[in-house]
Amino acid sequence: MWDSRIPIGIYARLYASWKRVLREVRIIEGIFRKHGVRRIVEFGCGLGRHGYLLSKRGFDVLLTDIEDRRFGVAKKLPFKRYNLLEGGSIGVFEGGYAVGVITLFRYEDIVRILRNIKSVIGSGIFVFDYNFTPYIDPEKVEVRINGKKYIAILEENKYTQINGGLIYEYRVRVVDENGSTVGVEEASYTIYNKEEILRAIEEDGYMVKEIAWVSWDPLEYIYKPSDEESDSAFIAITPR
Numbered sequence: 001m002w003d004s005r006i007p008i009g010i011y012a013r014l015y016a017s018w019k020r021v022l023r024e025v026r027i028i029e030g031i032f033r034k035h036g037v038r039r040i041v042e043f044g045c046g047l048g049r050h051g052y053l054l055s056k057r058g059f060d061v062l063l064t065d066i067e068d069r070r071f072g073v074a075k076k077l078p079f080k081r082y083n084l085l086e087g088g089s090i091g092v093f094e095g096g097y098a099v100g101v102i103t104l105f106r107y108e109d110i111v112r113i114l115r116n117i118k119s120v121i122g123s124g125i126f127v128f129d130y131n132f133t134p135y136i137d138p139e140k141v142e143v144r145i146n147g148k149k150y151i152a153i154l155e156e157n158k159y160t161q162i163n164g165g166l167i168y169e170y171r172v173r174v175v176d177e178n179g180s181t182v183g184v185e186e187a188s189y190t191i192y193n194k195e196e197i198l199r200a201i202e203e204d205g206y207m208v209k210e211i212a213w214v215s216w217d218p219l220e221y222i223y224k225p226s227d228e229e230s231d232s233a234f235i236a237i238t239p240r
């Protein structure tokens, strides 16, 4: 579940900085280049910044999401509404990717989504990130936009045990300098262990092409590259 009612410009500063997006794009780009993939589709694109940077780097990108939330320059890119849980045909691609998306779903839905993605990418490559360990989110984050201060307050967060991992639920309230609410975001993420995610991949008839390990920095809100197995990964899979 992911429900964000934070105004898009503030959301961009808090959660989708160009620095964060560029880091992730470099990993995705490296994988696609190695395998000669050029025509790609992004699932759950949100603001569309990943796709924008990849298009600047020579990829032919279609952005998709259940809702059109494209922001700024990403509005120049083609977009189609696509619900990962429903699937459907949106074109022919050599590869696809999703960032911050697979973690929104429970095991059965991950299996369903990977199956739907397979019918979009054919024999191509799908890359997604996943965090295998609990998050340690900051209580407060301050940003300044056009001279105005906004504070994102972590109002509630809890973990619940499920088969194969945990569910992390949180609510963040963003207030302005007068303490008035400008937006609230509520979400729940699954935190399955590696074996569970590999089981879903296997169940859908994919094989792992490669894994790029990263570690999540919750304060900087960014992945850092890691030379060894770590808390999170970008996983590239392809149909067997």
Ligand SMILES: C[S@@+](CC[C@H](N)C(=O)[O-])C[C@H]1O[C@@H](n2cnc3c(N)ncnc32)[C@H](O)[C@@H]1O
Pocket: 002, 015, 016, 043, 044, 045, 046, 047, 048, 064, 065, 066, 067, 069, 082, 083, 084, 085, 098, 099, 100, 101, 104
């Ligand atoms: C945490 S945001 C990540 C956005 C962006 N990929 C990023 O990394 O900044 C999750 C995105 O998944 C999208 N989403 C949620 N459920 C979806 C579904 N069933 N099908 C497609 N997209 C979905 C949301 O609309 C949202 O844009």
